[in-house]
Amino acid sequence: MSNSYLNSVTKQFEYYKMLGDKTLEVLTIDELKLEMVADCNSAAIIVKHLCGNMLSRWTHFLTEDGEKSWRERDAEFIASAETKVQIINQWNRGWTCLFGALHTLQPKDLEQLIYIRNEGHTVTEAINSQLAHYAYHVGQMVFLGKLIKAEAWQSLSIPKGKSATYNQNKFSQDKARKHFTDDV
Numbered sequence: 325m326s327n328s329y330l331n332s333v334t335k336q337f338e339y340y341k342m343l344g345d346k347t348l349e350v351l352t353i354d355e356l357k358l359e360m361v362a363d364c365n366s367a368a369i370i371v372k373h374l375c376g377n378m379l380s381r382w383t384h385f386l387t388e389d390g391e392k393s394w395r396e397r398d399a400e401f402i403a404s405a406e407t408k409v410q411i412i413n414q415w416n417r418g419w420t421c422l423f424g425a426l427h428t429l430q431p432k433d434l435e436q437l438i439y440i441r442n443e444g445h446t447v448t449e450a451i452n453s454q455l456a457h458y459a460y461h462v463g464q465m466v467f468l469g470k471l472i473k474a475e476a477w478q479s480l481s482i483p484k485g486k487s488a489t490y491n492q493n494k495f496s497q498d499k500a501r502k503h504f505t506d507d508v
Contacts, residue, residue, distance in 0.1 A: 329448070337426070350473060357405070375414045379421050382426075
């Protein structure tokens with residue numbers, strides 16, 4: 325079960341990174357920086373926040389508190405990127421840190437206690453918490469992309485009105501054990 329969990333959660337994180345990658349790919353720098361309404365984060369700010377969170381949580385994951393003293397969380401919500409390359413580099417820097425830490429984990433580590441803001445969590449609980457947090461914010465990015473691009477947006481899941489076709493294709497294949505991200 326433990327290896328299965330680590331493989332599955334890694335694929336889940338890869339899936340959310342891919343959704344963000346595709347969103348970042350289609351938005352211009354002006355669209356990435358667009359704040360739709362007051363107190364609404366742009367995609368660029370969401371990326372900055374995710375990067376800060378990932379670097380804090382996943383650097384020395386098993387040995388240091390996940391809220392690092394060097395993290396400036398409030399600054400993550402102040403726009404600063406000037407180019408799309410800066411935003412994409414920030415995005416990739418956070419994910420590289422996350423995947424680097426995940427790939428070092430062994431099944432025996434999953435019940436180890438780690439701390440985030442002095443609150444103890446098992447490694448499994450901390451991973452699940454971060455997966456939910458990142459899915460939440462990547463979903464925001466995708467939604468912003470969809471709003472900004474409107475009719476030009478290419479669906480990143482099963483498009484409206486295409487469920488029957490999608491299911492027909494799936495059920496025409498032999499049963500097989502696979503992760504839903506294997507075909508993405």
